[in-house]
Amino acid sequence: MAVNTVATGLEERWRDILSVHARTMCEIDRVLHPHGLGASDFEVLDILATESPREGDQCRVQNLVGRVHLSQSALSRLIGRLEKDGLVERSMCVEDRRGVWVSLTRKGRDLHSAVLPLQREVLAKMLDD
Secondary structure, eight states: OHHHHHHHHHHHHHHHHHHHHHHHHHHHHHHHGGGTOOHHHHHHHHHHHHHSOSTTOOEEHHHHHTTTTSOHHHHHHHHHHHHHTTSEEEEEOSSOTTOEEEEEOHHHHHHHHHHHHHHHHHHHHHHHO
């Protein structure tokens, strides 16, 4: 009987975490949509802005895979869309031809700076409740 009680408590906590995550992602999507971004798009821009703080800095795509919670193919498609929109640039890694570098463009940095406060407001609102 005690195992069921513990499992039920864990399941409830897990469902609460999932619910907060889902509501937060939906709200981020809602506030960023007018700027042409979704939550995952912003996450990639935010990581690139943090990992590559100066214009021209690059980050390996492989380093993003575990951080954005997307499959490698989904991340590749997302980066392709961001590149098409002029927000990032991709280049091949000279040392390892299988590797791909990605960097923010000036347009990507400007958009990230513009929407960063919106995303942070959502996080504060959703996670402080």
